[in-house]
Amino acid sequence: MIYLELFWSFFQIGLFSIGGGYAAMPLIQNQVTDTHPWLTMTQFADLMTIAEMTPGPVAVNSATFVGIQVAGIPGAIIATVGCLLPSCLIVMTLACIYYRFRGLRIVQGILSGLRPAVVAMIASAAVSLLCLSFFGQHTLSSGLSGIDCIAVSIFMAGLLILRRWKTAPVYVMTGAGIAGILLYTIF
Numbered sequence: 567m568i569y570l571e572l573f574w575s576f577f578q579i580g581l582f583s584i585g586g587g588y589a590a591m592p593l594i595q596n597q598v599t600d601t602h603p604w605l606t607m608t609q610f611a612d613l614m615t616i617a618e619m620t621p622g623p624v625a626v627n628s629a630t631f632v633g634i635q636v637a638g639i640p641g642a643i644i645a646t647v648g649c650l651l652p653s654c655l656i657v658m659t660l661a662c663i664y665y666r667f668r669g670l671r672i673v674q675g676i677l678s679g680l681r682p683a684v685v686a687m688i689a690s691a692a693v694s695l696l697c698l699s700f701f702g703q704h705t706l707s708s709g710l711s712g713i714d715c716i717a718v719s720i721f722m723a724g725l726l727i728l729r730r731w732k733t734a735p736v737y738v739m740t741g742a743g744i745a746g747i748l749l750y751t752i753f
Contacts (some may be wrong), residue, residue, distance in 0.1 A: 569637060569641065572636060572648065575648070576625075576646070576649040577651060577652055578593070579625060579649055580625065580653050581652040581656070585688065586684075587625045588688045589691075590624065590628075591624070591687075592687055592690050594632075595694065604636050608702075611695060611698045614695060628649075629642075629649035630642045632645055700721075716746075720742050720746060720749070723742075724738045
């Protein structure tokens with residue numbers, strides 16, 4: 567039964583994650599923390615960090631990680647296949663359709679309409695992860711007293727480095743990890 571639940575959950579994520587891994591974050595969060603309480607929000611934040619740092623698509627890495635957590639290696643395989651299957655089928659179908667009808671205005675209209683929805687999904691995931699990083703399990707209703715100043719400082723430094731000096735994200739992530747180890751060990 568758990569294998570079927572894993573497959574179906576990640577099949578849905580693969581089916582509805584239009585826009586890539588970051589757009590899939592709210593869908594993954596809903597499936598693994600709300601619909602099926604396989605992970606806590608803290609574990610979900612760790613999952614997103616690991617899925618983003620490891621090579622490959624975020625949704626596929628998440629499926630593999632959750633599958634291992636829930637049902638071991640067979641669960642990882644089933645969740646990963648569930649995540650990949652709809653994408654493969656949809657891409658093959660859409661490639662055939664797009665190649666045949668790419669000049670039509672309706673096709674261009676559909677693509678233009680999907681862009682804002684993808685941006686909204688990415689922003690939703692970013693705000694959720696940002697709040698979790700700054701406030702932990704607390705909500706915004708607890709006020710500024712529950713804010714993690716170290717996390718805010720690392721975030722601001724990383725944002726400044728990314729925007730001002732256009733440093734590669736991998737270096738910023740490495741630096742943020744090292745800063746986190748040092749600062750959270752000291753304080």
